[in-house]
Amino acid sequence: MREKDKEKDLIETHALAYGHPGRTLGHDINLTVSTGEVLCVLGPNGGGKTTLFRTLLGLLPAHEGSISLRGKPLQDCTPVECARIMAYVPQAGNSYFAFTVRDVVLMGRTAHLGLFARPGVSDLDAANAAMTELNITHLADKTFTQISGGERQLALIARALAQEALLLVMDEPTASLDFANQALILHEIVRLKTSGRSVLFCTHDPDHALQCADRTLLLQHGNVLALGAPREVVTAANLKTLYGVDVELIESPSREQPFCRPKLPPG
Numbered sequence: 001m002r003e004k005d006k007e008k009d010l011i012e013t014h015a016l017a018y019g020h021p022g023r024t025l026g027h028d029i030n031l032t033v034s035t036g037e038v039l040c041v042l043g044p045n046g047g048g049k050t051t052l053f054r055t056l057l058g059l060l061p062a063h064e065g066s067i068s069l070r071g072k073p074l075q076d077c078t079p080v081e082c083a084r085i086m087a088y089v090p091q092a093g094n095s096y097f098a099f100t101v102r103d104v105v106l107m108g109r110t111a112h113l114g115l116f117a118r119p120g121v122s123d124l125d126a127a128n129a130a131m132t133e134l135n136i137t138h139l140a141d142k143t144f145t146q147i148s149g150g151e152r153q154l155a156l157i158a159r160a161l162a163q164e165a166l167l168l169v170m171d172e173p174t175a176s177l178d179f180a181n182q183a184l185i186l187h188e189i190v191r192l193k194t195s196g197r198s199v200l201f202c203t204h205d206p207d208h209a210l211q212c213a214d215r216t217l218l219l220q221h222g223n224v225l226a227l228g229a230p231r232e233v234v235t236a237a238n239l240k241t242l243y244g245v246d247v248e249l250i251e252s253p254s255r256e257q258p259f260c261r262p263k264l265p266p267g
Helices: 002-006 049-056 079-085 101-112 121-133 149-162 179-194 206-212 236-243
Strands: 009-020 023-029 032-034 038-042 064-069 086-089 167-171 198-203 215-220 223-228 247-250 259-262
Touching: 009 049, 023 049, 023 064, 023 223, 032 198, 038 049, 038 179, 038 206, 049 167, 049 198, 064 079, 079 086, 079 101, 086 149, 101 121, 101 149, 121 149, 149 167, 149 179, 179 198, 179 206, 198 206, 206 259, 215 236, 223 236, 236 247
Parallel strands: 038 198, 038 215, 086 167, 167 198
Antiparallel strands: 009 023, 009 032, 009 064, 215 223, 247 259
């Protein structure tokens, strides 16, 4: 049964150790993301989430263990093979040249083009379809650096959709966004999940994991504290260990999932 299930695994790590040259941050990371699944990596700022993602994307070498894409070792995959399985969605706060939104989305078609090839009709169609799916076609001719942070994040998600990869890897997609734009991006993650897309994203906000994820990995100092369904692992005790503060989870009859708040002194 497991062999059949393994065919659905888009990415899998085994006993992965990762970090920077000369410094290992985390050990024994065992995770999978399957077709149609949303996995959230939850942890504090500076806890190793981005470094882990850069390792999974092949931008940093693994220190130990293995990473495989659809059963094939990552180091044996060509850049084109990697790009057709994983699409990276960075934080919208990163700087870009003054491209139009359409040009940014078209960059997702690079893996489908030959060397020095120009985007063709099918590439433009894929970019337009991605913008339509995210309801940002009205931004197509606007300059990427002059739209809001939430709109920039949507454009980067559209770029990943235009890439037609099987898995979207999102690094802190709500970071530096205001409340309204955070809600906009979380809505899109849920919509992608509903449409059968696979998403791997990281955040420092436990409410985001509770709202969006099928499974959550708690990352403490680069290592796995817990991995499982959000309601099982996002607990007051685990959050106390993870963040060093007392937290309570509040159940509400109007919400399917609880929400978190720090325990404050009375008065």
